[in-house]
Amino acid sequence: MSSLVLAHSKRLFATGSNRLIALQGINQSARSRLYHATAAAAMASPKAIENTEKFMLNTYTRPALVLSHGKGSYVYDTTGREYLDFTAGIAVTALGHSHPEVAAVVADQATKLVHCSNLYHNEWAPTLAQRIVTATTDAYPQGTQGIYAKDDGGARVFFSNSGTEANEGALKFARKYGKHAVATGKLGKAVSEAVHGDPNLKSGLVSFTGGFHGRSMGALSLTANPKYQKPFTPLIPGVVTARYNSIPEMSTFVDERTCGVIVEPIQGEGGIHAAHVDFMRALRRRCDQVGALLIYDEIQCGLGRSGHLWAHHMLPADCSPDIVTMAKPLANGIPIGAILVSPKVSEIIHTGDHGTTFGGNPLACRVGCTVLDHINTPEFLAHVNEAGEVLERELSGLLAPFIGGVVVEQRGTGLLRGVQLSSDPSRLIELARDRGLLLVSAANNTIRLVPPLNTSFADIKKGAAIIGDCVKQLASEQTAA
Known part of the structure; x- marks a missing residue:
C-alpha cells in the first residue's frame, strides 16, 4: 500500500x-x-x-478522497464529510446531485428500455430532438440563417455520447459539406478557382487559441494546447489555429479552402473568456464569403450555463451558427451529446454517413427531456442570472483587497465564472477543499466556478466566502514566503 x-x-x-x-x-x-x-x-x-x-490507467491527478453520494449542490465522501460542489462534475450536473425527478426517470426507464441501437426507432430520441429544435428557435425567433433557417423543415439533431463525439461529428459534416459544395458548383467563382475544382481541397478546418474541443484525434487537432497535442502528433492535416477575438488576421486563416470553423462563444477550459460581438459577426461573414460552416461548441457554455439557453443567444441574429454541439448538462450526468445542424447541412448528410452504437438511447434521451424542460423556463434562467450576479457581487467585495496581487481579475456570466490568479491555482483549490468546497481549474491560472445551475443564493454566498477566505490565506502564505 x-x-x-x-x-x-x-x-x-x-x-x-x-x-x-x-x-x-x-x-x-x-x-x-x-x-x-x-x-x-x-x-x-x-x-x-x-x-x-x-x-x-492513471491519466488523472486526484485528491485522496472517495466520493460516495451527493444531494443537491453537495457531495459526500466515504467518511461522511460534506463538500459544496462548485464543479458540478465539470459543468455537467446542472440540476445538482440526486435530483428526485431525474432519479425517478432513470429508475422508471431502466425497467422499460435502456438500449435498442439505432437499428430501430425509440420514442425518446425524436422527442428530445424536437424539444431541442423547438426550444432553440423559440428562444431566438429573430434568427433567420444557419440553424434558424426555415428551409426543408428547419434544423435537425444527431445524438452522440459525449461532447468530443459531438465535435467529431460536426467536423465530419463540415468536411462533407465542403466537398459537396465544390462538386455541385454551389460556391462562388473565387472559391472554385482557389480549389481548382477539386472537392478534396475544400477541407481546411480552423479553431482558435484557448479553445478546447476534446481529446480524440480530430477534436484534439483543433484543441490548440501543446500539453494535450504534443504526445500524440502527427495530428489530422488541414487544421490551422487563429487568435481568439482577433479580426485582422481572420481572412488569412479562414480562406477559400476552409470547410469549417469551430469556436466557443465563451471559452471554459481556456479560462472563461467570452467572444466579442464584432469578432463573431466578422467570423460569420467570413464563413459566408468562403463557403465554410460556422460551428459553435456550446458543450460547456450552453444549455443555461450563461443565463440564456445558448450562449450565442447573447449575440445578434447575424452571428447565428450552422452547427451547434452540446453535451455536458443535457442529461445531468447520464452520458449524451448532440449535434444541432442547419437545413443546408442536414440535406447533404445521408444514410451511412455517420453512426453510433449508444447515441440516442432511450434512457439518456428521456433524461435529457426532463433536464431540458427544467432548464428552458424563464424562471430557471432568471435564477441562473441572479445567482451569477450574487456570486460576482460577493466575490468583488472579498477579492478587492487582493486585485493586483494574488488575484488578477474575475470574469464570466451567469454561472460560468472564473477567478484568475497570479500563480498556479492548485494551492487555492487545496485550501478550498479543506474547507469543504470543491473547485476546478482552467487555463491561465484560473479557478473555474461552475456550480449546479439551481444552487441556492445562500450556498452561492457560502462558496464565495470560502473562496475569499482561501485567497486571504494564500496571500498571507505568499507574503510569509
Missing part, C-alpha cells in the same frame, strides 16, 4: 472515531448500525484508492 493510501487511511479511521462521539441521543442499536456503516465506508476508501493505482 502506498504512503498516500496509508496516510489517507489514518485520516479515515480518525474521522470514523470522532463521528461515534457525535452520535449521542441516538439509541444504542441505531448508533451501532450507523457507526459500523461509517467504519465500513472508511475501510473501503483506501482500498478504492489502492485499486485505482493498481488497476486503472
Whole structure:
C-alpha cells in the first residue's frame, strides 16, 4: 500500500472515531448500525484508492478522497464529510446531485428500455430532438440563417455520447459539406478557382487559441494546447489555429479552402473568456464569403450555463451558427451529446454517413427531456442570472483587497465564472477543499466556478466566502514566503 493510501487511511479511521462521539441521543442499536456503516465506508476508501493505482490507467491527478453520494449542490465522501460542489462534475450536473425527478426517470426507464441501437426507432430520441429544435428557435425567433433557417423543415439533431463525439461529428459534416459544395458548383467563382475544382481541397478546418474541443484525434487537432497535442502528433492535416477575438488576421486563416470553423462563444477550459460581438459577426461573414460552416461548441457554455439557453443567444441574429454541439448538462450526468445542424447541412448528410452504437438511447434521451424542460423556463434562467450576479457581487467585495496581487481579475456570466490568479491555482483549490468546497481549474491560472445551475443564493454566498477566505490565506502564505 502506498504512503498516500496509508496516510489517507489514518485520516479515515480518525474521522470514523470522532463521528461515534457525535452520535449521542441516538439509541444504542441505531448508533451501532450507523457507526459500523461509517467504519465500513472508511475501510473501503483506501482500498478504492489502492485499486485505482493498481488497476486503472492513471491519466488523472486526484485528491485522496472517495466520493460516495451527493444531494443537491453537495457531495459526500466515504467518511461522511460534506463538500459544496462548485464543479458540478465539470459543468455537467446542472440540476445538482440526486435530483428526485431525474432519479425517478432513470429508475422508471431502466425497467422499460435502456438500449435498442439505432437499428430501430425509440420514442425518446425524436422527442428530445424536437424539444431541442423547438426550444432553440423559440428562444431566438429573430434568427433567420444557419440553424434558424426555415428551409426543408428547419434544423435537425444527431445524438452522440459525449461532447468530443459531438465535435467529431460536426467536423465530419463540415468536411462533407465542403466537398459537396465544390462538386455541385454551389460556391462562388473565387472559391472554385482557389480549389481548382477539386472537392478534396475544400477541407481546411480552423479553431482558435484557448479553445478546447476534446481529446480524440480530430477534436484534439483543433484543441490548440501543446500539453494535450504534443504526445500524440502527427495530428489530422488541414487544421490551422487563429487568435481568439482577433479580426485582422481572420481572412488569412479562414480562406477559400476552409470547410469549417469551430469556436466557443465563451471559452471554459481556456479560462472563461467570452467572444466579442464584432469578432463573431466578422467570423460569420467570413464563413459566408468562403463557403465554410460556422460551428459553435456550446458543450460547456450552453444549455443555461450563461443565463440564456445558448450562449450565442447573447449575440445578434447575424452571428447565428450552422452547427451547434452540446453535451455536458443535457442529461445531468447520464452520458449524451448532440449535434444541432442547419437545413443546408442536414440535406447533404445521408444514410451511412455517420453512426453510433449508444447515441440516442432511450434512457439518456428521456433524461435529457426532463433536464431540458427544467432548464428552458424563464424562471430557471432568471435564477441562473441572479445567482451569477450574487456570486460576482460577493466575490468583488472579498477579492478587492487582493486585485493586483494574488488575484488578477474575475470574469464570466451567469454561472460560468472564473477567478484568475497570479500563480498556479492548485494551492487555492487545496485550501478550498479543506474547507469543504470543491473547485476546478482552467487555463491561465484560473479557478473555474461552475456550480449546479439551481444552487441556492445562500450556498452561492457560502462558496464565495470560502473562496475569499482561501485567497486571504494564500496571500498571507505568499507574503510569509
